[in-house]
Amino acid sequence: MFLYIVRRIFQTIPVMIGVTLAVFLMMHLIPGDAAKIMAGENANPEQIEQMRENLGLNEPLYQQYFSFIGNAVQGDLGNSIRTSRAVTSEIFDSRFWITVQLALVGTVLAVIFGLLAGIISATRKYSFADVSLMVIALFGLSMPNFWLGIMLIYLFSVNLGWFPVAGWGTWEHMILPAITLGTAGAAIIARMTRSSMLEVMDQDYIRTAYAKGVSDKLVIYKHGLRNALIPVVTVVGLQFGTLLGGAVITETVFAVNGLGRLVIDSIRAHDFPMVQGTILVCAVLFVVVNTMVDISYRLLNKRIDLN
Amino acid sequence: MSLTKEESILEVRNLRTSFFTDEGEVKAVDGVDFSIEKGKTLGIVGESGSGKSITSLSILRLLQEPVGRIKEGEVIFKGEDLLKKSKKQMMAIRGNNISMIFQEPMTSLNPTLTCGEQIAESIRIHQKLNKKKAWEKSVEMLKLVGIPSPEKRAKQYPFELSGGMRQRVMIAISLACNPELLIADEPTTALDVTIQAQILELIKKLQEDMGTSLMIITHDLGVVAEMCDKVAVMYCGKVVEYADVKTVFTDPKHPYTIGLLNSVPKHDEDVEGDLAIITGSVPSPFNLPSGCSFAPRCPSAKEICHATLPELAETSDGDKVRCWIYTDQWEKEGEAVSRHE
Numbered sequence A: 001m002f003l004y005i006v007r008r009i010f011q012t013i014p015v016m017i018g019v020t021l022a023v024f025l026m027m028h029l030i031p032g033d034a035a036k037i038m039a040g041e042n043a044n045p046e047q048i049e050q051m052r053e054n055l056g057l058n059e060p061l062y063q064q065y066f067s068f069i070g071n072a073v074q075g076d077l078g079n080s081i082r083t084s085r086a087v088t089s090e091i092f093d094s095r096f097w098i099t100v101q102l103a104l105v106g107t108v109l110a111v112i113f114g115l116l117a118g119i120i121s122a123t124r125k126y127s128f129a130d131v132s133l134m135v136i137a138l139f140g141l142s143m144p145n146f147w148l149g150i151m152l153i154y155l156f157s158v159n160l161g162w163f164p165v166a167g168w169g170t171w172e173h174m175i176l177p178a179i180t181l182g183t184a185g186a187a188i189i190a191r192m193t194r195s196s197m198l199e200v201m202d203q204d205y206i207r208t209a210y211a212k213g214v215s216d217k218l219v220i221y222k223h224g225l226r227n228a229l230i231p232v233v234t235v236v237g238l239q240f241g242t243l244l245g246g247a248v249i250t251e252t253v254f255a256v257n258g259l260g261r262l263v264i265d266s267i268r269a270h271d272f273p274m275v276q277g278t279i280l281v282c283a284v285l286f287v288v289v290n291t292m293v294d295i296s297y298r299l300l301n302k303r304i305d306l307n
Numbered sequence B: 001m002s003l004t005k006e007e008s009i010l011e012v013r014n015l016r017t018s019f020f021t022d023e024g025e026v027k028a029v030d031g032v033d034f035s036i037e038k039g040k041t042l043g044i045v046g047e048s049g050s051g052k053s054i055t056s057l058s059i060l061r062l063l064q065e066p067v068g069r070i071k072e073g074e075v076i077f078k079g080e081d082l083l084k085k086s087k088k089q090m091m092a093i094r095g096n097n098i099s100m101i102f103q104e105p106m107t108s109l110n111p112t113l114t115c116g117e118q119i120a121e122s123i124r125i126h127q128k129l130n131k132k133k134a135w136e137k138s139v140e141m142l143k144l145v146g147i148p149s150p151e152k153r154a155k156q157y158p159f160e161l162s163g164g165m166r167q168r169v170m171i172a173i174s175l176a177c178n179p180e181l182l183i184a185d186e187p188t189t190a191l192d193v194t195i196q197a198q199i200l201e202l203i204k205k206l207q208e209d210m211g212t213s214l215m216i217i218t219h220d221l222g223v224v225a226e227m228c229d230k231v232a233v234m235y236c237g238k239v240v241e242y243a244d245v246k247t248v249f250t251d252p253k254h255p256y257t258i259g260l261l262n263s264v265p266k267h268d269e270d271v272e273g274d275l276a277i278i279t280g281s282v283p284s285p286f287n288l289p290s291g292c293s294f295a296p297r298c299p300s301a302k303e304i305c306h307a308t309l310p311e312l313a314e315t316s317d318g319d320k321v322r323c324w325i326y327t328d329q330w331e332k333e334g335e336a337v338s339r340h341e
């Protein structure tokens, strides 16, 4: 197991190289002259040249990449053009934690409601509860985040006044964005849990459990769910990644100052180092989460150990 | 030689179980009668699809409702009808008074629980022992079924064990609570030939030691000869012959039983397939013949066989046969008519 974890961590190295390369090249693949765009419309040629010099754009490409990596490893992602502050402090002072908090709460909500709905559906196949839950899940899956967010604000904040319309700070601020973010995940987890559970409940070992005199409840939770969860864990991990993407839109709708809004604002301001840094941080976070999911999947599903 | 109530531990009467599928009703078990005497062994034989497994699942009421449903009949265990018991009462009987071993050792154990945990589970349910005592007992059971280094094996997961070892674990689970009746559904079919003999020997030995009654399902007549006292031959969901094991081999009565015996490969003889002697194939369960189910394949079939289903009736020597030949009707009928479809 220890060896597996070490190997799995080493396997992320090529992925990381790919990610940094992509982020780095982004700067060079945008149409037009990056220095010119960043310097602004009214910049004179000297200012543009100065910008180019600052960004190191006159160096050969490979050298630029290596210094980018070298700096990144030391926690230096350059300075924001917009605010002149270090990109890393812009990201990690508060925004990163707000987004992670939002994504975590969203994931927790998705897991709780997804599992509950999936189990209820699977144990009452084709019942009214099953059909309604699956119809709701289908809606949850097909609703775009921005629309769901706006509807939630309209219903619960504007009409009922239960939650604040926007902003961040208290747990009340967190509820609606987290629901917005978690809904699609909950729907996916519910459907996955249902189908996985139905498949598992058809297995021979479930019949063995009943033949031993185990009660319905224990058969479902101890014998059924335990096995049904194995594929669901993977989905939960992937969901967390999707959630990070969803955060961009959700944070904009709810005016939450997280990473998502930072990316949008930075793109608008042509703040390339900021965009680059934020995307890199998100990508690394995604890789880390996926690696953790893989490892926990392995812990849960001991059968793979054999190979 | 009919059985009195005191002698028999299990009596199945006119059992009928159907599956209600999209394509229609499948009469998987369609009139099954037999009984098992205390400490004795009943063999159930028949081609695959004849309803053997569903019969055994019906006894413990382990069918997946509502698709599979027991429509009729009685399952009298120690004088009480199991079909009239509540869900809770059945839970107390399963794994405790009546246990089951399944055909597929590779898939019948839970992959996410250790072997020890799976044995301990039924001990804890039925004998109300604490965790530690139940664990000790399950290690003891592993030793009893001949698994080397049982302490270590108890902590292992099923995937770490071979098929034969897993079937031993299944046997340990099923015998952990000293059941009065053990139902073994083709317990060795999925195993290597060398392992088969070991497992059967183990079952037989433990059965004798513990005084358990045994119902063993098999399509291997060798197993029947070796282990059974009585035999019920099944065809298309019905018992067609029910007799002492000796009589079945020396004086088989039903044409299907005769066909089965003839199809057993003799020494140094290469016979292809299971039933080389019986021509034709098993009729579709959706479309059973209205008369004797065996009529389309039976070399002796007459008009009455195609028209009317014979009863399972006692013959002069006490065996029971479901065939027109052994009735007074037979002589009055004309010549044999073959209607192969």
Ligand SMILES: Nc1ncnc2c1ncn2[C@@H]1O[C@H](COP(=O)(O)OP(=O)(O)O)[C@@H](O)[C@H]1O
Pocket (backbone or CB within 6 Å): B019, B021, B026, B027, B028, B029, B046, B047, B048, B049, B050, B051, B052, B053, B054, B055, B067, B068, B285
């Ligand atoms: N879940 C099911 N749904 C529909 N039909 C079934 C199901 N299980 C078994 N059957 C039918 O019941 C009949 C008897 O099956 P079974 O008892 O498993 O035979 P066997 O004698 O090989 O053990 C077969 O014709 C099979 O098609």
Ligand code: SF4
Pocket (backbone or CB within 6 Å): B254, B255, B256, B292, B293, B294, B295, B296, B298, B299, B300, B301, B302, B305, B306, B310, B322, B323, B324, B325
């Ligand atoms: S009843 Fe007729 S068809 Fe059926 S087994 Fe007897 S002789 Fe053959």
Ligand SMILES: [Mg+2]
Pocket (backbone or CB within 6 Å): B049, B052, B053, B054, B185, B186
């Ligand atoms: Mg079977």
